[in-house]
Amino acid sequence: MQTNPSLKLAQEEIDLKPWKYTGYQSLSRFLASDNDFFILRRFGTLTVRVLLRLQDQLVQLEERLAVIEHKLHRKEAPDVHNGTFREDTQLERTQVIDEAQGLLKEYRAPKKDIRSLENWLYNNDSAINRPETEFITFESDLFSVVPTIKSPLRKFLEISRHFRLLKIWKQRPSDCPARVPEDENVHYTSDKRMESFIAALNLALGVTMLIAPLWILAFLENLVQKLGVIFAFIVLFLTTVSFVTVANTYESLAATAA
Incomplete structure (x- = not known):
């Protein structure tokens, strides 16, 4: 039985240039083939840093939304329907909510872990800008990104x-x-x-x-x-x-x- 030369040539080229014919497509297929193979680096410290920045962005959006709605609720403010999403005429409020929607996640964190973080902030006073540490006071609104099942x-x-x-x-x-x-x-x-x-x-x-x-x-x-x-x-x-x-x-x- 003779081997098809074109197939043999294709395999030889794959062996010579795996970076061209194999690459990330094959690696991705292999990693996705089984949950046991789905292995990625977590970037723990960097991930926490990014999430802390994300958290501060959400705090600022929350504050902006509160200021906007405080103005809209004043007696002298125009009669705006504040009970609708579909017919909301306030573009700035809609933009703030849309921006927050892209960042927001639901979360919770054990009180013991919150106490540990509070202790770190207390023992390292002034290490982090004070307004940016106020998130720790919202206990019911905190979450663990990678909680340990115990x-x-x-x-x-x-x-x-x-x-x-x-x-x-x-x-x-x-x-x-x-x-x-x-x-x-x-x-x-x-x-x-x-x-x-x-x-x-x-x-x-x-x-x-x-x-x-x-x-x-x-x-x-x-x-x-x-x-x-x-x-x-x-x-x-x-x-x-x-x-x-x-x-x-x-x-x-x-x-x-x-």
């Missing part, structure tokens, strides 16, 4: 300040130059280490929940007592799974049944 067990442990500040969690930010001294008022934690600890704790609890009833049942002869032990450990296991993991109700029930 189990109830981790949330419970993090209530303790001593647990959060343990030295075993401490790490230096990867994008912080070595020549820059660490801020003694800031404690950066390794999320990976903390999750590994929680996973080990979950494993220990799980093994205990599985082995303990076997030994207890070995020393019981009464059937009712054995059923009581089984019932108690089923309820305890279900409660434990719900508390130490982020599994939903159905997943917790499935794990307990297994």
Whole structure:
């Protein structure tokens, strides 16, 4: 069987000039083929900087909108319908809302994280222009861009300040130059280490929940007592799974049944 020369030539040219015939089109197709391959750099510090600027732009738009509507609500102002979007004759107000629409996102942030940011701003007073830090006062209007999904067990442990500040969690930010001294008022934690600890704790609890009833049942002869032990450990296991993991109700029930 003879090979088609044109096809062989095309493949040879692809091998010689992959930058021309492969390029980003093929890379994009590969990355989009599976969620596991969709890997991109997050640009954490730069992203936060851009979002802080975006936030300040939204604050300014909010203030402009408030000034516009204050003028329109005055008694001596022209009779303008302020209860319509479709027939709004105030071009400036429409422009402000349109501009904000392109920037605005819905968000929320845990109070614990808000307190941490407040502490940083307090310990670094005057580092950021004061009017540009007032966003922290709008607690119900704050959001976490990349929130960490935490189990109830981790949330419970993090209530303790001593647990959060343990030295075993401490790490230096990867994008912080070595020549820059660490801020003694800031404690950066390794999320990976903390999750590994929680996973080990979950494993220990799980093994205990599985082995303990076997030994207890070995020393019981009464059937009712054995059923009581089984019932108690089923309820305890279900409660434990719900508390130490982020599994939903159905997943917790499935794990307990297994």
